[in-house]
Structure formats: C-alpha cells, structure tokens
Amino acid sequence: MVNKWATFAILVFFCFFLALPYFWMISTAFKPLEEVAAYPPHWLPRQPTLHNFALAWQAAPFGRFTLNSVISAGISCILQIFFALLMGYAFAFLKFPAKRFLFMAVIATMLIPEEAKLIPNYTTILRLGWMNTYTALIIPTVAHAFPVFVLFQWFRSLPRDLIEAAKVDGASHWQTLWQVVVPASRAVVLVLTLYSFVNRWNDYFWALVVTDKLAMRTLPIGLAYLKGTQEGGNQWNLLMAAALFATLPLVLLFLVTQKLILQEVQLIRKERFGN
Amino acid sequence: MIEQSAAVHLSHPISALPSKKFPEWLTFLLWCAPNLLLFLVFTYYPFFFNIYISLTKWNFLNPAPIFVGVENYLRLFQDSDFWRVLLNTLVYAFCTVFIAQTLAFVLALLLNRPYRGMTFFRLLVFTPQVTIGAAAALIWILLLDPQQGPLSILYHWLEIPGLRWLANSNTALWAIILVGIWRECSFSAIFFWAGLQNLSSEVLDAARVDGASSWVLLYRIILPLMTPMIFFLMVSGLIQAVKVFDLVAIMSEGGPVYPASATFVYHLYKLAFRDFQAGSASALAIIFFVLIFGLTLVQLKSSQRWVHHG
Numbered sequence: 031m032v033n034k035w036a037t038f039a040i041l042v043f044f045c046f047f048l049a050l051p052y053f054w055m056i057s058t059a060f061k062p063l064e065e066v067a068a069y070p071p072h073w074l075p076r077q078p079t080l081h082n083f084a085l086a087w088q089a090a091p092f093g094r095f096t097l098n099s100v101i102s103a104g105i106s107c108i109l110q111i112f113f114a115l116l117m118g119y120a121f122a123f124l125k126f127p128a129k130r131f132l133f134m135a136v137i138a139t140m141l142i143p144e145e146a147k148l149i150p151n152y153t154t155i156l157r158l159g160w161m162n163t164y165t166a167l168i169i170p171t172v173a174h175a176f177p178v179f180v181l182f183q184w185f186r187s188l189p190r191d192l193i194e195a196a197k198v199d200g201a202s203h204w205q206t207l208w209q210v211v212v213p214a215s216r217a218v219v220l221v222l223t224l225y226s227f228v229n230r231w232n233d234y235f236w237a238l239v240v241t242d243k244l245a246m247r248t249l250p251i252g253l254a255y256l257k258g259t260q261e262g263g264n265q266w267n268l269l270m271a272a273a274l275f276a277t278l279p280l281v282l283l284f285l286v287t288q289k290l291i292l293q294e295v296q297l298i299r300k301e302r303f304g305n
Numbered sequence: 306m307i308e309q310s311a312a313v314h315l316s317h318p319i320s321a322l323p324s325k326k327f328p329e330w331l332t333f334l335l336w337c338a339p340n341l342l343l344f345l346v347f348t349y350y351p352f353f354f355n356i357y358i359s360l361t362k363w364n365f366l367n368p369a370p371i372f373v374g375v376e377n378y379l380r381l382f383q384d385s386d387f388w389r390v391l392l393n394t395l396v397y398a399f400c401t402v403f404i405a406q407t408l409a410f411v412l413a414l415l416l417n418r419p420y421r422g423m424t425f426f427r428l429l430v431f432t433p434q435v436t437i438g439a440a441a442a443l444i445w446i447l448l449l450d451p452q453q454g455p456l457s458i459l460y461h462w463l464e465i466p467g468l469r470w471l472a473n474s475n476t477a478l479w480a481i482i483l484v485g486i487w488r489e490c491s492f493s494a495i496f497f498w499a500g501l502q503n504l505s506s507e508v509l510d511a512a513r514v515d516g517a518s519s520w521v522l523l524y525r526i527i528l529p530l531m532t533p534m535i536f537f538l539m540v541s542g543l544i545q546a547v548k549v550f551d552l553v554a555i556m557s558e559g560g561p562v563y564p565a566s567a568t569f570v571y572h573l574y575k576l577a578f579r580d581f582q583a584g585s586a587s588a589l590a591i592i593f594f595v596l597i598f599g600l601t602l603v604q605l606k607s608s609q610r611w612v613h614h615g
Contacts, residue, residue: 037415038422044412045429048491050455051444052432058447067453070461113343116336126333132341139348141601143548145570146594149358149577149587150351153365173343203332232437234551235570239578250439254555257443266447273440280435 055277058270059083066266082271089259089268092275094245095252100279102167102237102248103230109172111223118181119207123193133182140175148239155240166240167248171230177222184218185211224287228280249276359587370584377588386564386572387589393478394569398546400482405489406538410531412490413497414523427498433491442555445484446471474565477557481566484552489545493538500534501527543600547593550574569593 058066060078086092120126121133151170160166192214196206212219237248247255256272359377361370381387412430416423433441448454451467460467470480504527512526550570553559559567559575567575573593577586 034418034420037418037420041412041415041426044408044415045426048487049429049432051441051448051487052436054448054455055436055440055444069452070458071454113340117340120333120336124329124333124336126330129333132337136340136344139344141598142348142352143544143594143597145548145573146355146590147348147351148573148590149583150354151347152577153583154346154351156365169343170347173340173347175344178340202327203336232551234439234554235574238554239574250437250551253439253443257555266453269443270447273443277436277440280437284431284435 055270055274058266059274060271061267063265063267082267083275085265086256086268086272086275090252090256090272091244092249092252092272095247095249096275098164098167098246099231099249101164103227103233105164106168106171106230107223107226109168110174110226111177111219113172114174114177114181114222115207115212115219117178118185119203119211121178121182122185123206124203136175136178138175139173140179144235148235152239160240162241162243162246167237167246171233171236174226177226180218180222181215184215188214220287220290224283227283231280252276355587355590358583359591361584363583364581365583366581373584377584378592381585381588381592386567389564390567390569390572393564393567394547394549397478397482397485397549397568398543401485401489401546402539402542405486406493406535406542408486409490409493410497410535412494413501414527416494416498417501427495430491430494433488434495438488438551439555441484441488442552445480445487446556449480449483471557472561474560474562477561477566481549481552481556484556485546485549489542493542496534496538497531500531504530540601544597547597547600569596 057072057074059082060080061072061075062077062079062081065072065075065077117136121129126132155161155166155170160169188211192210193206196210201209232250233248234250238251241247241251244255253269253272253276256269358370360372360374362373362376363370416427416430436444449456449470451457451460451469457467468476470476508526508530509522512522517525547568548570549568553566553568553571554574557566559565559571563575564572569589570593573586573589576582576589
C-alpha cells in the first residue's frame, strides 16, 4: 500500500504538527528573555536557564494554585470512584424493588451536560456560602454516571462463582467488595481513576465560576491569570515555564501508570483465560 | 472458573450475623445514597430549576426571579449574536471532528505498520493529551504569533507579512479550530490505533491468503470492522467539541470583535457572569441541552444504516 519510507515520511509530517507545541513549550521555558524574540527563532535555547521557573513563581502564587489543584482534583476523583464502586456493586449484585428505575435515572444524567446545570448550581453554591471553598470545587463534581455504568458492566461480567464463593464463606457485602470484587477489577478502577483525575485537573469552567479569590484559583486558571499580569503577560519564557510545570504531573502520571495498566491488563488476561 | 473461586481466600471470614441483621435492601439504599443524593441536588434539581430560571428575568441578586414566560427565548432568537454563536459552534465542531478524525485514521493505519520505531512516534502523537487545555491555549498563542515562533520562518520564507490570526475577526475562529484539530487528532489516533490492534489477525490473514490487495483489505475488511469505533468517536467527539470553552476563553475571549470567535458555552458564560442575565443564560443552556440531545439522536439514527454489526 504505502512503502516503508513513505510511511515514515508521512509520520514525521504528522508528528511534527502534533508534538511541536509540547516541544516549543519546553524549549521556550528554558530560554532567557533575549532569546525568546530572536529572529530566526532558536529551536533549542542557546543559554538554557532555570531562572524562568523561579520568576513565574514570584509573579503568581503557583505553589498555592498547585495545592488547590491537587486537593480538589485528588479528593474529587477519589470520592467519585469510591461512590461509583458502592453504587456499581449495589446495582450489579444487590436486590432492590425499584432498582431498574433508579438505574435508568442514574444513566439519564449522562444526557444532561454540565452547562445545563451551571447557573442553578452556582446559585446553590452562593446560598450555601461555599464560594471560594474546596467544598465547592469538589462536592458538585463528585457524582458521575459514567464510572458507575462502566463498573456495573464490568462487575456483571465477573464470574458469578467468585461472588457466590464469598457469600458461602460468610463474607459481608463490604468484605466481598473490597476483598473479592475490587481486586478482580484493578485495571478498570485504575483507568477510571486516571480518567477522572485528568478531567478534574483540566477543569477550567467550574473552577472559574466558583472561585474569584486568587488564593483559591486552580492551576489552569492560574496560567490564564499569569498571562494577564504585568510580569507574565508578554514574557513567554515565564508563561511557558508555568505551563510546563502545570502539565508535568500529568506526564509523570502517564509514565508511571502506562506500565502499570499494561501489567494489570496482562495479569487479568492470565487470570481469566489462562494464557 | 472453579479453581479460581476456590483460590479466593478471605482473610477475615466472619459468621453470617451481619447479613442477617442487615437486610439487603438497606445495604442497597445505603450504598447508593451518596451518589443518589448528589445526583438529586447537583443534577436533577439544577436541571429543572434551570428550565424555570429560563422563563424569568433575574440578575442573581434580586430576591426572586420575575416570571416572563418565553420572552428570553424569543429575544435570543431575534439576537444576531445568538445565531453567530450557534454557527461558530457548529463550524468548530464539524471541522474539528471531521478533519481531525480523518487525519487520525490515516495516522493510526500508519502507526499500526510493523516497523521499528513506532513506539517513539506513538509517544509524540500522545503529547497533546498531557498538555492541559489552558497550557495548550497559551502555547498556540505563541506558536501563531507572527513575530516569535516557528511560523515567522515560514512567513519570511514566503515573503508575506505575518498574519495575526487572533487579532483578525475572519481568522480568530480558525485559529481555535486549528488547536481543536490538534487536540482531537491526537486523541482519536490513539483510540483508532488501539482498535486496529484489536482486529483479529486471523481474519486479516485469511483475506490476504485469498489474494486481497491492501486497498481491498482496507475498504472491505478494516473499515467495516472499525465502524462501531468510528461511530463512537464521532458521537463523543462532536459532543465534546460543541462544549469547547477553555480555548476560546484564553485565546480570544470571543473576539477580537465579539462574537467573531465566540462559541455557545463561552456565550453562556458571558451572559451569566459578565452581563448577569441569568434568565437569558439559562434559556441558552436549555437550547444547548436540546442541541446536544439532538446531535446524539441524529447520530444514533444515522448509525443504524452504516455501522457494521458483527
């Protein structure tokens, strides 16, 4: 179809477009100010410096932004997965009269976009006096039908004997969940946690609406704030240093979990199909 | 299966007491309670309350919204900003999804070829996914700058004056679309590649043995097998794309002359939190909900005709 060299040529072209932004961000983050506006542009900094990171941290409270992002994204994602595990287990294994109706009601929430709840939720936050609090950043973002649905489907696909055996051994549902079901679902739980964390870390809209004090802003909004300040506004080396800093946790997370997820998936394949 | 369940060992087997005391329905309720409560307070209540606010005039501050019927909707339909924003959003969504996914499919086919070095290319393709939206918006402002950044080399070489994409009402939206394509292309390429990896090699080998050329293989076997995934990515891609907010908020704020590059959600934000028109913004939110709902239905309907089930 397409020979080897053509394949590589087209790939290089594609990847240039896709990877250039990240490359340019790293390169600019280490350039001294004089080099940023140089013509022709330097692809790599001639005199690389770490000074930009310190300057960016002086220009805006990035330590605080990071703390806010870690707390809100971390707790929100842990609670989301925890509640989804409980609900997924209940829907998959427990009997209840109105279960079908409740299940449909939960799945139907996927049809309601965040934007169609924004204004009432904002007024709720105002009335509860939650503006500029972690509670406001966390609680309304916790319940999600997607992880519930995925976990429910996964739990249903688990071998029935697994649950029955636990019952015969006299385990409570709480024990069955944590000692049998969750260990058999590690990869799914890990992927859902990761997905949820990245989404929360990326969030720009909700965090922008429920905070207006600088000290409660999260990293994405902090970046946009730095762009608007005197010190950071036109100093692209500072802005890129800050942007690089904000993306690093995701890079680390993916480097760590990429191997983990592959291992988990292989482990499960071994457990289930014996090869 | 049997050996497996026998291998399951509980560290603290306990007597059947708790399950006797604790009826199953109560466990069900308790375990569903946190999520159900949150869905009630932060999803169902706001959704219906939003419908009510959209029928009122309110600025968040007055003690109570004043009921005005469908006036907000009528005003929106007569407002040229509304139509411009709707058009912008649809142009953004369809351009990013169709261009990005076509490119992504070609990219995935290439990444799936059995040559050395593909891991490196996959890593490069993945970089947009670890770049958070706000950072991406900043990087692209720099990249599109006609004086600094790699584009200046191109302009110089072509001997044309640098185009200031974001400062021109005709091009600002296209600059944002470019960033959207960049983001979506990377995302879909990874998914398509994973899908291609899952295709059964037996089917492909059988077709090859039967003498199918690689183009025939692509059209007759790979594409039909991939349609469920293409469909899934199209639906979710379009729904994601019409929600674009961060890129617009950071790159152009809907400008340079509002609403040249404003999208639906940015307009919603502006109406609610800049103009404090909670009623109009809520009406916009309801229209947005209908738009997303409609998109999902259209996609589901059309998919029945061409998605290969099997």
